[in-house]
Amino acid sequence: MPYFSVDAINLAIDHIVDRYPIADAISLPEVSVEGRAIKAMKIANGAGVRTGVLFLGGTHARELINPETVVRFAFRLCDAYTSNTGLTFGPKSYTPSAIQMIVNGLDIFLLPMVNPDGRNFCLTGGDPMWRKNRSNHSGLPCRGVDLNRNFDFLWSSGIGTSSDSCTEIFKGPGAFSEPETRNVRWMIDNFPNLACLVDIHSYSELVLYPWGDDDNQTTDPNQNFQNQAFDGARGVPNSGYREYIPAGDLHEHVVMAERVRDGIAAVRGRVYTAEQGISLYPTTGTAQDYAYSRSFIDTGRRRILGFTLETAREFQPPDAEKDNVITEVSAGLMECLLETLCPAEVLQSLIDTIFPLPALRRFRDQYMLTTEAGVRYERMFRAHSLELVKLAEKSKAARGAGSTLLRVASQFFTDQGDLSPHKIASEDIVHVANALAVVRKEAGSKLKADIDIALKDVKKLEGESLRAAFKSLGKQEVDAKPKSSAVSARSKRAKRGVAPRKTRT
């Protein structure tokens, strides 16, 4: 099948929205430079506070495959949900119940074709390898802005961008000078529940995460993109500057990137490289870094994990390969959704109660993930998230137990979301142990084994504050087993702030 026209993609989006009640059109505020509609949609079933994920495609015009990947993915997801079937991507399959949980538990936002003008120019006799949009700013000699250099992340720095409109990496006359990038910003502004953004590009078989401007480090918050004292050193090799990323955030980015990579690899063995965005070339003004940087600027907003997926081995793969790439990338997107699915949020909506989940997330990111025991527990929780969601949906007893666990956890936070002085009391331990025992009854063998570990741990924590509890568990591990292997090499790497800079051959 040849590549689809701009009209075909827009009609496909309309069709999905018309055909499936779980898909809604999102009316974006701006049309493209040449006046074309830019369409977005949301796939979800249910209301309440839910986590959102945003998939972007077609930012760069010549990367023709990605808008098609996003619309096909949307169609298949909607159809599988509606007909209560699973999804199969080669040998990789997802059960009907996984599909139901994803659509019932998440808000999935899709903006499949960010740059319709550029695509049209590629397909209709313009330049078949056009990258930018088609803007025509007065006084500039050449057309087009590189949309993935136009976001307001270190836009003025010039790192990895150009002020020359005739280059492929022209950053535009100002940050967000283009309607296409303003639409993406509008989505981030208007959907504060977004927790993950995946900007899908081609090519190179990579899953990239922040930062793109300089190497990551996790120890010196002072070296950060907002600190003008480091202007001039940022993005310069061997300058001593490295971009700060909290250890917990780095950990979560790495876990997600590797999960997406593994999902893709499971389809036909193409192993994408999960690594920091900078690679050998620094960049600024990208969607990935902008989305992630937002929580540093608007400190009250939910943090968005930012990713750039570089699909395929060329911009416009031939037909059979195109299908293969769409299939494998779809599995990667499924893994992204599963990783984002939050059992606590699902439980909250099932029992119609509000728990201080933002405060719990903050605690996880700022404290828990800086301890070895915290990393271990977070991994454990994620590994069982699908089973926990399933249990919450089918079992009243499990819902009650989950509610107890969240209620106990809530005591450690003030109404403002700060840590309270509450210490772990004996009755907390009894409540937690009883709740875990209830879940254990209905759990599979792996979850049972992990609950047994938790049951043993929780009994040691009386009198501890929540922060001290994870530190104390880590200490006990070290005391018991000096060369503990509880933390993987990857998370150790993450703790050191060293990005996994792999050599690709």
Add this chain to the structure above:
Amino acid sequence: MDRYFVVIFARDAAALRALQRFELDVFPQTAKRADADKEYPYSIDGLLSVPEIEKVVKEGYRVLIEDPLEKRARGAGNVAEFPQWLQQMEDIVSRERRASRKK
């Protein structure tokens, strides 16, 4: 002007980054270190015209010309429209439903 998909090889990472000053259409995400060529271990893909290739070679880089642009331009002049998309999707989901029933 004719353009070619190329791989540019550089002696070191600094030389690779220095390509930015030529403002070429190189693809940053393809930059990598590959030890196959000991003398020029760093590489990046790009889409260059003949004068650009000549300039880069003159500056001390190695350039491997892979394909003319047209060979990898699979979208231009041959597009599919919505009815074909819908047919393709119906085929895919029919297969999915059949497989699901078998399970």
